[in-house]
Amino acid sequence: MKSYSIALILGLGVLAVSCANEEWSSVDQNKLLDRCLAEGGTKSYCKCYLSNAMKAYPNAKDMDDLDFEASVELSIDCE
Secondary structure (H helix, E strand, O other): OHHHHHHHHHHHHHHHHHHHOOOOOHHHHHHHHHHHHHOOOOHHHHHHHHHHHHHHOOOHHHHHHOOHHHHHHHHOOOO
16 A cells, blocks of 8 residues: 555656646747757757746746846856
């Protein structure tokens, strides 16, 4: 019974994490990565930027109105 409970909790955790980014489709993610790379970012920088964007803005459409300062904030820890 204990192992069933642990498996259930882990399964729910995975489900919650996978649903947390449902507003960022693979198309949305690729658009942001492609734009970042086209603007001269490295692959590792752009992946970091995407990760930060997905955490800060659960809905990809919220990135449409992003101002310069917010964009810079997303890139601070990216190299």
